[in-house]
Amino acid sequence: MKRRRWTWLTLAALGLILGVYHNHRVRHGEVNPLTALIRGLILPLQRSAYSATEGAEQFFATLTQAHQALRDHENLLLENALLKQELERLKALETENESLRNLLNLRAQLPNEWVGCRIMSTYLQPGQQTVIIDRGVRDGVLAGAPVVAGDGLLGVVERADKNASIVRMLTAPRMAVSAKVLNAQKISIGVCEGRGENRLLLNFIPPEAPLQVGDRVATAGLGGKYPPNLPIGVVEQIWYDRQYSVKKAWVRPAVDFERLSVALVKRGK
Amino acid sequence: MSISQLHYRYDRVQPHWFTRLLLSGGWGRVARWVLLVVVAAVAQGVWANRLRIGMATPDFPLIVLACLAILTNPNTAAWAGFLTGLLHASMLEQTVGSLIISRTLAATVVAYLPLLLSRQHWLSVVPAVIALTLLAQGILYLAAPAVAGSAFWQGTLWSMVYNIGLAIPSCWLIQRIVPPELDEESFLWNN
Numbered sequence: 001m002k003r004r005r006w007t008w009l010t011l012a013a014l015g016l017i018l019g020v021y022h023n024h025r026v027r028h029g030e031v032n033p034l035t036a037l038i039r040g041l042i043l044p045l046q047r048s049a050y051s052a053t054e055g056a057e058q059f060f061a062t063l064t065q066a067h068q069a070l071r072d073h074e075n076l077l078l079e080n081a082l083l084k085q086e087l088e089r090l091k092a093l094e095t096e097n098e099s100l101r102n103l104l105n106l107r108a109q110l111p112n113e114w115v116g117c118r119i120m121s122t123y124l125q126p127g128q129q130t131v132i133i134d135r136g137v138r139d140g141v142l143a144g145a146p147v148v149a150g151d152g153l154l155g156v157v158e159r160a161d162k163n164a165s166i167v168r169m170l171t172a173p174r175m176a177v178s179a180k181v182l183n184a185q186k187i188s189i190g191v192c193e194g195r196g197e198n199r200l201l202l203n204f205i206p207p208e209a210p211l212q213v214g215d216r217v218a219t220a221g222l223g224g225k226y227p228p229n230l231p232i233g234v235v236e237q238i239w240y241d242r243q244y245s246v247k248k249a250w251v252r253p254a255v256d257f258e259r260l261s262v263a264l265v266k267r268g269k
Numbered sequence: 270m271s272i273s274q275l276h277y278r279y280d281r282v283q284p285h286w287f288t289r290l291l292l293s294g295g296w297g298r299v300a301r302w303v304l305l306v307v308v309a310a311v312a313q314g315v316w317a318n319r320l321r322i323g324m325a326t327p328d329f330p331l332i333v334l335a336c337l338a339i340l341t342n343p344n345t346a347a348w349a350g351f352l353t354g355l356l357h358a359s360m361l362e363q364t365v366g367s368l369i370i371s372r373t374l375a376a377t378v379v380a381y382l383p384l385l386l387s388r389q390h391w392l393s394v395v396p397a398v399i400a401l402t403l404l405a406q407g408i409l410y411l412a413a414p415a416v417a418g419s420a421f422w423q424g425t426l427w428s429m430v431y432n433i434g435l436a437i438p439s440c441w442l443i444q445r446i447v448p449p450e451l452d453e454e455s456f457l458w459n460n
Contacts, residue, residue, distance in 0.1 A: 008347040008377035012370045015354065019366015038359035042310060049315040121314025123361060124326060126424035127415040130361050132314065159362050166362050173416040197420035258321060
């Protein structure tokens with residue numbers, strides 16, 4: 001009978017052991033089999049719930065927004081025609097580029113492969129900032145692959161399961177990306193850090209760098225993890241850190257994290 | 270036959286502890302609350318963000334956990350907290366130990382609230398939700414401190430407000446699935 005008094009203590013100790021075991025596995029780049037098994041059970045349920053919700057939303061949207069949809073359809077047809085012309089022009093440029101490279105004896109650049117994905121689950125609580133996409137190892141997605149959504153960089157794949165992947169958002173704690181500030185006078189290089197809130201900290205900007213509110217921030221591509229020139233956000237507030245003698249800024253992310261539905265993930269080696 | 274001889278015969282024919290556990294009964298009730306916890310974990314990823322109002326998002330696992338803690342006993346609450354933390358941590362793949370421990374301890378503490386409040390009262394779930402949210406997130410913050418503490422607590426408080434709004438209808442619904450235990454049964458150690 002006495003054992004029942006300590007159920008909470010036993011479970012808390014078990015939780016501690018599971019946590020240590022999980023950290024040990026992650027540190028060695030291995031998968032935690034217990035959490036992977038649980039995800040394998042929960043994700044199909046979330047996928048079904050997501051499909052049902054999407055179906056219901058589309059049904060009601062059809063009823064309420066038919067008129068607007070028709071207008072949007074016409075605009076999209078026009079835009080599609082213009083984009084097709086642009087695509088033909090770009091194809092011609094690509095052919096020319098390839099022939100010039102051959103002339104210069106350069107290796108042809110491997111095309112980046114981006115594949116579309118749906119965002120099945122979203123966890124936006126401060127300190128969590130995680131989404132789960134419906135592409136995994138089976139689709140060529142690996143841990144460390146960047147993910148972009150609509151207006152800019154969303155985050156990076158932290159764990160790739162067979163049919164789904166866990167994506168850590170750029171705003172999550174301890175996330176960082178090399179960034180460049182696209183100022184009209186001069187481009188400055190720094191680091192954009194996530195802090196578990198809805199904005200990013202732009203750090204390590206040289207004190208003499210011309211930084212202004214409204215400057216766009218994009219990935220610098222240093223280190224090779226993230227492709228260059230992916231939009232990150234816009235500078236909102238600037239200040240000078242006397243302790244480290246650098247300029248810092250708050251950056252409003254380009255991606256609207258509250259309206260995520262589809263994204264692009266890079267298939268990597 | 271003497272008492273010692275009767276004891277001897279009883280111990281010889283007593284079933285294995287696992288058999289006794291399986292035949293102990295109450296598994297239907299266990300299956301129900303496990304199902305509730307799993308549904309809450311699924312709903313949190315799919316619907317919580319869609320139901321966002323400003324800075325407030327619901328936390329379905331904590332709502333269900335608060336209702337279970339107040340309707341059942343501390344042992345069941347501890348197990349429910351453990352499962353809630355484990356499912357949530359598995360989806361996030363981070364702070365596994367912290368999430369499990371925070372939910373387990375918070376649910377156990379809140380399960381003792383019926384000593385002060387009547388679990389039959391329809392408003393009793395509100396202090397349970399408040400206490401559980403603050404305790405669980407507080408222990409989580411101590412175990413895995415967030416980089417931006419103000420944003421963490423701001424999100425927690427808004428989430429708590431949202432949870433209070435959903436607490437009463439959720440508790441009403443959960444009572445239909447997991448009926449409340451009688452007060453005299455909850456805290457007996459041989460239960």
